[in-house]
Amino acid sequence: MIFALTDDSMISNHHPVNPLFLADFVQGARMSGENSAEKLTYHDLISIDELPTGEKRLLMLAGEEVLLCRVPAGVFALRNRCPHAESPLHEGRLRQNSISCPLHGARFDLVSGRALGGTGYRPLTCFPVKVEGGRVLLGMKG
Numbered sequence: 280m281i282f283a284l285t286d287d288s289m290i291s292n293h294h295p296v297n298p299l300f301l302a303d304f305v306q307g308a309r310m311s312g313e314n315s316a317e318k319l320t321y322h323d324l325i326s327i328d329e330l331p332t333g334e335k336r337l338l339m340l341a342g343e344e345v346l347l348c349r350v351p352a353g354v355f356a357l358r359n360r361c362p363h364a365e366s367p368l369h370e371g372r373l374r375q376n377s378i379s380c381p382l383h384g385a386r387f388d389l390v391s392g393r394a395l396g397g398t399g400y401r402p403l404t405c406f407p408v409k410v411e412g413g414r415v416l417l418g419m420k421g
């Protein structure tokens with residue numbers, strides 16, 4: 280089951296995806312950079328109309344917070360924790376194709392996941408996402 284937290288903290292219940300499968304997905308996505316040849320199955324999350332450009336949506340997937348961000352370069356999904364000191368990123372500011380951390384101000388490119396400005400921080404943990412038929416889809420193993 281997926282719970283979506285909007286920017287104004289309204290909670291709604293979305294697509295009934297098996298939580299155990301999502302747990303598998305979240306773990307697999309963390310490792311996707313190490314094993315990018317692994318086949319993914321994409322699962323429907325929300326309508327793209329629910330996520331206008333310049334906005335973000337926080338999803339709770341089997342105990343893991345995943346932040347969907349729609350920017351001019353597209354829709355991106357990332358773990359809702361800053362790689363510097365684990366601060367939540369959902370209150371960070373989107374600017375063009377980047378997000379800034381509200382705690383210490385590090386800025387991350389959403390396309391590459393890398394920190395901008397030579398901060399030396401580790402990159403964001405990103406998840407596979409695509410948009411098809413007006414729906415936002417997250418990739419899962421298997």
Ligand code: FES
Nearest residue numbers: 361363364380383
């Ligand atoms: S916790 Fe995000 S920049 Fe320090």
